[in-house]
Amino acid sequence: MSAAAVRADAGSVPLLGGELLGESDLDGADRYGDWLLPLLAGALPAAGRTLVLGRYDDSLLTALAARGTQVDLVLRSRPDATAARVRLAAAGVRVRCGGLAHIPVETGYDAVLAADDPAILSGPDQPERPWPDTLAAIAALARPGAPVVVLVPNPFGLDRLVHGEVVGIGRGTVSRAERAGPDAGGAPDGLPAVPAALAAAGLSLHGLLAAYPGLVATAAALPPYDRAPATAARPEHHPADEVPARLVADAYAAGHPGPVLTDPGRLAYRAVRHGLGLALAPSWIAVATRADPTSGGTGTAPTAAADRPAAARPASDTAEPAVSGTGGAAVARPGSGTGEPSVAPPTADAAESVAGPTAGAGEPVTEERPVGAETAAIVLADGGRPEYWAVPRVVWRSGAGWRAQPLRPDTTVRLLDHLRRDPGRLAGAVPVGESLAGALAAACRHGDLVAVRGLVAGYLAFLGAGAKTGTWRAVWSDDEPGEGVLCPADRVLATCDAVLVGPTPDAAARATDALEAAPFAVPDAARRAVPGAGPVAVPDAAPTAVPDGAPTAVPGAAWTAVADAPAAAGNADRGAGDMEPPALRLADPSWSSGLAVPVRLVFLRGLQRFAYRLLASGAPHPWPAGLSADRLAGTLAATADVTVSPGELADAAGLAVYLTAPLAADEPATGADADSAFGASPASGVPVVAGGTGPGEHAEALRYAAGQPRWAADPALAAVPPRGYAEALAAIGALSAELADARAQLGWLDATVAERDRRLSELGTLRRSVTYRVGYLATLPYHLGIRLLRRELRRLRRP
Amino acid sequence: MxxxxxxxxxxxxxxxxxxxxxxxxxxxxxxxxxxxxxxxxxxxxxxxxxxxxxxxxxxxxxxxxxxxxxxxxxxxxxxxxxxxxxxxxRVPLSADHGRRRRTVPTAPGLPSTVDGARRGTAPASTVDGARRGTPPASTVDGARRPTVPASTVDGARRGTIYYPFHGWEAQAVFGDHRALAAEIAARAEPPVTICLYWLEFRHPQLRELYESFGFRVITHGPRGGHYQGTDPWFLNRQLAELRAHRWVAANRLCTAVLYGAAAGCRVGVYGDPMMIENEHPAYGGIARIRRLWPELHAPEVDPGYAAEVARQELxxxxxxxxxxxxxxxxxxxxxxxxxxxxxxx
Structure with a gap:
């Protein structure tokens, strides 16, 4: 972009043409930040000029500029551009405002990054055009041979399955490609069509990344489930296989707070487990190179172009795409090209060569972190929280397990009010296991009370492992002091979603080669804690020996274990050999709270939240329909032999409100509007949340606390409508069945009452019988005498 | 409800x-x-x-x-x-005061019955012995009795408790009790306790038939009905009785056998299974139970397997x-x- 083409206005953003003068494109959603770079840094040059199109988190632009390139940011909205110019001036980012068609081409950029929705790159001054044309326009801005990173919409991604046909409604924009439809030359028809679509725009594809909200993964990180036969290094069905599915499901569910067709988290989880994590990603980020027209033209297949960048640009080694090796065929079956690289742990050499250029460019990279599209790696934004708390990190496969590393060099402990976050505890092996909430929901779905019992009792024991007696002040309710067993600091925030149920550390150690990270070890007390039950995976084992009255059951054991773990150790022999109790561990061990909270309240708060979400999800469960969340929480607590009082339930709801409330310094600029429906601050539109919680959690806690007193009085108010249409249908089915039963029961009761009436009337006929009358006459004097006596007594008693 | x-x-x-x-x-x-x-x-x-x-x-x-x-x-x-x-x-002593007992709870292995039962199977002699030793067999109303049979005073399990298949108030059972008693006498480890259903216990002929083989005859009492005549300690008494014996046996696989297996008894199922009138086809008859648990239909069942089935079914x-x-x-x-x-x- 030459100086002549841009009107250099000192006080304002240079306008290129086709801009939006008054409207803003900011919608409060999280955008790609610097956490995206570990997967792209290899592809982007560390010098020259980089063109960035669309909306991003400032951290991404700052990081790009810090690498030594001249960054030009082009936004179509003038208010956005003006604000960005002020924010990014210090970083040296040049901000321009205008439509895609008005960006001057000239010699072309050394790199182009367009990972935002293609629909917002042009304003209404240009006619709408299909996605391929937009793509071609973006590609034309790069010089031949330069890397182009571009967002490829997936017309048949999870969004389509979760939202139905109307993709994007309520989430900002409806992309042009969607409206045009694939037949009209819109977005590519699935994964196999992507290379050809890019080739048509003059781009040769090197790698596709699966782009989920707040999470981007390489193809190798989401391999098909039915991968090659087990090898010694990669045993089949390793528990760590679950890690990418869980991370994607969490990220995807957090990105869909509104009404949906079906539960987004479960759908995403199943998709990844089935090896469809890449094919069904909501969109893809394509890492491509603009083909050089002088050496074969734009029509060349990616096969021809595949070898080129490796020789021309050493840096692109690391971004060698999983899908480009053998062209379209490999794209159709990502697993075939990517399955094996994930088997071999990255060698020291590879890690070093990868880390070299990126570290040199100012990225906070540690030498152990491997980067590149070929590596099974996932980057997490850790989004939805105020910047202060966020710890974006990269997660990569290491042997059979997964390891994580915070991206930013600053790993000092964050502290605010009672909350504390230690990013250092996120480095190392990623905890393995299914979330406790998921495991509990599955047990409820199958009506398996034994499994529910084991999980809930295990949860209680986990919360209380290592607990000490102490005093607290009930800041969450009436400020009264109390004394009892306090929850350890790192578990105060451990809701059912924040706890993982996995194999015991022993089992994990056998398979995972990287378990030296001490923070992930599970205390003994938690391991033995589950009496009478095992993980869901063990269906029908008989845990106890009956003869001669050995205590069979659970009663009380879990709770006594909380206060005094060694005392209950005698219980451990019960299940020995029969089944391995599940081990519980924290999904994110970095959070802790300095608040003194009794274990029971943390336990109840976890159960209340699970119960509320279970009912709201419309998932089947073995208890009567129309149950209130509080009632269900009480029932769940009873499975661990804990009887709760209404006062405790109210306190637990108050605790949830307190723990999820935004802290004073969380969002200093706008101030927290805690009472607004979705916890959003009206000024910025950015969700205001407390550390350690997702958006909307505070609002949920408030709704719960507000609804609680009414549930007790009127159970009809208790039902939470399901969010997903599929779940709503299931809930209707369950309610219909219960209604039919209730009607049948009315009929039965009616018949029973009629039968009783008939018997009563038989007594009436008895009074008319001759024998009765004879007897009555015989005893008449006594009757009369008693009657008279009574009358006299009444008269005497009267004043 | x-x-x-x-x-x-x-x-x-x-x-x-x-x-x-x-x-x-x-x-x-x-x-x-x-x-x-x-x-x-x-x-x-x-x-x-x-x-x-x-x-x-x-x-x-x-x-x-x-x-x-x-x-x-x-x-x-x-x-x-x-x-x-x-x-x-533990059954409180007060639970036995003033209760109308229909049982004749002599302990298994008491001297009175020992001579007949231990010697084995000669009915003639045991009839004599049994009659001499037992209190009047009909009913001992309001009698105080030890809730735990005497044999368990030393904590040792002895002999066999046998539950002949029974009908109930609305369904009768047909079968040859004499042949059954003979088979029990031949197979069961003495001393033998026969536990009859309370309806059958009321028939003196039936009681005397079993007593004539030297067996101790008891009943756990009626199960109650319409909240009348319920014995709140019924199961406790049954458990104590089972724990006093080394073996539990019956001519059909039934609740009591499972209870016995769960209470640590060795299990045997033998003898004529008899017939019950008007059995509903939904149950599939005795043949179905034999098909489902063939291993349990033997005079001596593998104790581990029996305990496992009991754990499952209970x-x-x-x-x-x-x-x-x-x-x-x-x-x-x-x-x-x-x-x-x-x-x-």
Whole structure:
């Protein structure tokens, strides 16, 4: 972009043409930040000029500029551009405002990054055009041979399955490609069509990344489930296989707070487990190179172009795409090209060569972190929280397990009010296991009370492992002091979603080669804690020996274990050999709270939240329909032999409100509007949340606390409508069945009452019988005498 | 909800397990005996929309397949009895004061019966011995008796307790008791206790028939009905009786055999299984039970296997903690000291 083409206005953003003068494109959603770079840094040059199109988190632009390139940011909205110019001036980012068609081409950029929705790159001054044309326009801005990173919409991604046909409604924009439809030359028809679509725009594809909200993964990180036969290094069905599915499901569910067709988290989880994590990603980020027209033209297949960048640009080694090796065929079956690289742990050499250029460019990279599209790696934004708390990190496969590393060099402990976050505890092996909430929901779905019992009792024991007696002040309710067993600091925030149920550390150690990270070890007390039950995976084992009255059951054991773990150790022999109790561990061990909270309240708060979400999800469960969340929480607590009082339930709801409330310094600029429906601050539109919680959690806690007193009085108010249409249908089915039963029961009761009436009337006929009358006459004097006596007594008693 | 919940004192066992003196009303139909159908009688199932509280997963599966709903697998009351701590399980002496007892509870192996029974099977001599030793066999109303048979004073298990298959008030059983008694005498480890159903116990001829073989004849008493005549300690007494014997045996696989296996007895199923009148085809008859558990139909059953089947059929793994049991039965939340001191409210 030459100086002549841009009107250099000192006080304002240079306008290129086709801009939006008054409207803003900011919608409060999280955008790609610097956490995206570990997967792209290899592809982007560390010098020259980089063109960035669309909306991003400032951290991404700052990081790009810090690498030594001249960054030009082009936004179509003038208010956005003006604000960005002020924010990014210090970083040296040049901000321009205008439509895609008005960006001057000239010699072309050394790199182009367009990972935002293609629909917002042009304003209404240009006619709408299909996605391929937009793509071609973006590609034309790069010089031949330069890397182009571009967002490829997936017309048949999870969004389509979760939202139905109307993709994007309520989430900002409806992309042009969607409206045009694939037949009209819109977005590519699935994964196999992507290379050809890019080739048509003059781009040769090197790698596709699966782009989920707040999470981007390489193809190798989401391999098909039915991968090659087990090898010694990669045993089949390793528990760590679950890690990418869980991370994607969490990220995807957090990105869909509104009404949906079906539960987004479960759908995403199943998709990844089935090896469809890449094919069904909501969109893809394509890492491509603009083909050089002088050496074969734009029509060349990616096969021809595949070898080129490796020789021309050493840096692109690391971004060698999983899908480009053998062209379209490999794209159709990502697993075939990517399955094996994930088997071999990255060698020291590879890690070093990868880390070299990126570290040199100012990225906070540690030498152990491997980067590149070929590596099974996932980057997490850790989004939805105020910047202060966020710890974006990269997660990569290491042997059979997964390891994580915070991206930013600053790993000092964050502290605010009672909350504390230690990013250092996120480095190392990623905890393995299914979330406790998921495991509990599955047990409820199958009506398996034994499994529910084991999980809930295990949860209680986990919360209380290592607990000490102490005093607290009930800041969450009436400020009264109390004394009892306090929850350890790192578990105060451990809701059912924040706890993982996995194999015991022993089992994990056998398979995972990287378990030296001490923070992930599970205390003994938690391991033995589950009496009478095992993980869901063990269906029908008989845990106890009956003869001669050995205590069979659970009663009380879990709770006594909380206060005094060694005392209950005698219980451990019960299940020995029969089944391995599940081990519980924290999904994110970095959070802790300095608040003194009794274990029971943390336990109840976890159960209340699970119960509320279970009912709201419309998932089947073995208890009567129309149950209130509080009632269900009480029932769940009873499975661990804990009887709760209404006062405790109210306190637990108050605790949830307190723990999820935004802290004073969380969002200093706008101030927290805690009472607004979705916890959003009206000024910025950015969700205001407390550390350690997702958006909307505070609002949920408030709704719960507000609804609680009414549930007790009127159970009809208790039902939470399901969010997903599929779940709503299931809930209707369950309610219909219960209604039919209730009607049948009315009929039965009616018949029973009629039968009783008939018997009563038989007594009436008895009074008319001759024998009765004879007897009555015989005893008449006594009757009369008693009657008279009574009358006299009444008269005497009267004043 | 249903007076059958009180049969055999089942509701009382569950109440004591929860630390309650008397059982509140149970919202649901408690399965009252081992059942190879859907947990309930084929003719009189529970009222619609009322929870079906069954012992094990088998009845639930069979019932669900037949389109029934509302199952809660809670485990058998006997499993709860085994899970109840010993002090709460002991039958209080006051429970025997002034009760009308129909049983003649001489202990197995008492000297009076020993000479006949131990020697084996000569009916003529044992008749004599039995008659000499036993108190008047008919009924000893209001008699105080040891709740635990004398043989267990030293803690040793002895002999065999045999449960001949019985009918009930509405269904009679046909079979040759003399042949059965002879087979028991030939096979069972002495001393032998015959436990008759209370209806059959009322027939002196039947009692005397078994006594003539030198057997000790008892009954656990009536199961109660319409909240009348319920013995709240029925199962406790049965457990004590079972624990006094080394073997439990019957001519059909039945609830008592499973109880015995769960109480640590060795198991035998032998003898003429007899016939019951008007058996409902839904149960599939004795042949079906033989097909399902062939290993259990032998004079000497593998103890490990028998205990495993008992655990399955009595739903031992489904035994819920007291608080949850109260919740499942629709009882008010338990008020326990531990809960109150921990409460912050």
């Amino acid at each position: 249903n007076h059958q919940n009180h049969w055999y004192g089942h509701a009382h066992v569950l109440a004591r397990y929860c630390g309650l003196a008397a059982p509140p009303r149970i919202w649901g139909y408690l399965q009252h005996g081992w059942n190879v159908h859907d947990g309930y009688g084929a003719d009189d199932g529970p009222a619609p929309g009322v929870p079906r509280l069954v012992w094990s997963d088998g009845p639930r599966r069979r019932g669900m397949l037949a389109g029934r709903r509302g199952y809660r697998v809670i485990g058998a009351p006997f499993a709860y009895l085994l899970a109840t701590p010993e002090p709460a399980r 739903g031992v793994r489904h035994v819920a903690p007291p608080a949850e049991l109260a919740d499942l039965l629709g009882w008010p939340p338990l008020r326990r000291p531990a809960t109150r001191t921990e409460s912050v409210a």
